[in-house]
Amino acid sequence: MFEKFTDRARVVMAGAAQEARRFNNEYIGTEHLLLGLVKEGSGTGSGVLRKLGVDLIKVRLEVEKIVKSGPDVVTRDKLPQTPRAKKIIEYAIEEARAAQQNYLGTGHILLGMLREKEGIAFQVLTTFGLKIDDVRLEVLALQGEEVPLMEQDPAKWESAVTLTLLLDPGGASAEEIGELFLEISTLYRMVGGSGVNFTIVDAKEPAVA
Amino acid sequence: MSPETENISETRLVKVEGRPNSPELPKEQTRWERFKFWLFPHLRKSGELAEAYAEAKVEKEKSEARKRTEEAAEIAARKDVTRQEEVKEFCSIVDGIFADDGLPPGAKALKLAKLMEENPQVAAQLDKIKDLIEKLALNKGFNVEVVDESHKALGGQADEIE
Numbered sequence: 001m002f003e004k005f006t007d008r009a010r011v012v013m014a015g016a017a018q019e020a021r022r023f024n025n026e027y028i029g030t031e032h033l034l035l036g037l038v039k040e041g042s043g044t045g046s047g048v049l050r051k052l053g054v055d056l057i058k059v060r061l062e063v064e065k066i067v068k069s070g071p072d073v074v075t076r077d078k079l080p081q082t083p084r085a086k087k088i089i090e091y092a093i094e095e096a097r098a099a100q101q102n103y104l105g106t107g108h109i110l111l112g113m114l115r116e117k118e119g120i121a122f123q124v125l126t127t128f129g130l131k132i133d134d135v136r137l138e139v140l141a142l143q144g145e146e147v148p149l150m151e152q153d154p155a156k157w158e159s160a161v162t163l164t165l166l167l168d169p170g171g172a173s174a175e176e177i178g179e180l181f182l183e184i185s186t187l188y189r190m191v192g193g194s195g196v197n198f199t200i201v202d203a204k205e206p207a208v209a
Numbered sequence: 210m211s212p213e214t215e216n217i218s219e220t221r222l223v224k225v226e227g228r229p230n231s232p233e234l235p236k237e238q239t240r241w242e243r244f245k246f247w248l249f250p251h252l253r254k255s256g257e258l259a260e261a262y263a264e265a266k267v268e269k270e271k272s273e274a275r276k277r278t279e280e281a282a283e284i285a286a287r288k289d290v291t292r293q294e295e296v297k298e299f300c301s302i303v304d305g306i307f308a309d310d311g312l313p314p315g316a317k318a319l320k321l322a323k324l325m326e327e328n329p330q331v332a333a334q335l336d337k338i339k340d341l342i343e344k345l346a347l348n349k350g351f352n353v354e355v356v357d358e359s360h361k362a363l364g365g366q367a368d369e370i371e
Contacts, residue, residue: 163227163245163355166258167278170350174277178284180341180353184227185289187248187334189296192303193240194231195289198282201224203275204265 006105008043012036020079024070029082030119031063033109038063043106048138054128062124084119088112099140107139163196221274222262224356225282240303251339252355259356 005013015036020028037045038056046056081089089104092112096104113121114132169177185196229241268275345351 161228161232161241163248165225165227165252166262166354166356167223167225168258168350168352169221169223169274169277170345170352172277172345172349172351174280174284176345176349177278177281177351178288180338180345181227181281181285182288182292183334183338183341184248185285186292186296187331187338188229188241188244189293190303190331190334191240191244193244194229194234194237195293196227197230197286198225198227200275200279200282201226203221203223203268203272203278204262205221205268205272206261206265 004102004104006043006103008040008045008106009104009109011040012043012045012106012109015039016085017079021074023067024072024074025067026070026074026076026079027082028079028085030084030088030113030116030121031067031124033085033088034113034121034124035060035063037106037109037113040106044139044142045106045110047142048107048110048135049128049130051138051142052128052130052134054130059124059128062127063120066120066124084116087116088119088121091115095136095139099143101143105143107143111136111139164201221268221272222258222265223274223278224262225278249355251335252342252353256354258352258354262356 012033013036016028016032017036019032019035019039020026023032025032037043038049038059040046041056049056049059088109089112092104092108095108095111095115096102099108101108111132113119114125114130114135116122167177181196181198185198188194188196229237231237232241342351342353
């Protein structure tokens with residue numbers, strides 16, 4: 001699952017673990033996730049908070065008022081997430097899915113916090129008057145401003161831009177196969193694309209069994 | 210259908226690449242990614258062709274199957290120009306969504322996704338493709354599958370997010 005997290009979302013998760021240790025807490029709770037999000041500071045999640053007039057320092061202070069420090073230094077390598085923290089991630093995944101996005105970003109995590117109503121994160125965020133619908137709209141708006149992949153990473157874009165098909169033409173004629181290509185291209189045009197151009201890479205003969 | 214190709218029984222595997230006609234356009238990126246994403250489940254099959262392809266010998270000469278597929282791509286490209294006009298009106302709906310400056314970009318993407326999923330014309334077009342594949346499979350022994358895994362470079366499919 002972690003492979004689907006954006007780099008910034010990973011920073012949030014790592015920051016949450018650091019915050020838990022700072023408070024000698026042997027678990028990662030919703031409060032630590034919120035501190036991780038605020039600490040990360042440059043992703044969609046924190047960007048939306050700022051855009052909605054929320055002071056990130058005040059968020060941190062509010063959380064710190066509530067979090068109780070544990071008595072001993074935490075030595076274990078990996079800290080478990082509380083059920084509520086897990087719920088936030090589940091909700092974040094749902095948000096990513098609903099937006100048809102194939103990654104989990106800091107904006108989704110923020111939305112997850114606003115859906116898990118029993119957590120400290122929710123409690124703190126709502127004191128700033130945040131409403132989930134407003135936040136969702138801002139998250140979508142900010143995500144839309146992200147740098148396109150082709151500018152970000154042309155090599156990755158080059159690989160992503162190809163749709164590779166394997167065909168066994170059987171007895172189908174060129175016209176029939178052409179009709180299939182055409183209908184796929186038309187479908188793409190119907191959803192606002194520029195049409196699809198098909199080229200043949202190579203042809204092979206199956207090995208005789 | 211030409212009489213020479215009607216009863217072709219030889220099995221050949223042909224690898225075909227589809228690319229958007231204008232990949233350089235910024236708007237194309239979102240639309241193409243979403244399109245692939247959405248189309249994949251409808252074309253994905255058992256993986257038997259991919260397996261056969263991995264084991265297959267490389268062909269020395271241009272096969273008839275390859276020539277036929279090349280011809281098919283040419284036919285499609287030629288007809289696609291006319292088809293462009295036919296779907297122009299539909300495209301204007303999509304362009305309208307993207308031209309709406311009052312709508313945040315993410316909301317535009319959501320609207321497009323909704324359109325792709327719920328619009329009866331889009332659904333009918335997808336059914337047309339599926340029917341065509343089924344008909345060719347049944348009557349002509351045709352088979353197709355998506356072998357492209359590059360979508361995973363973008364972070365995986367939404368249905369694999371968990």
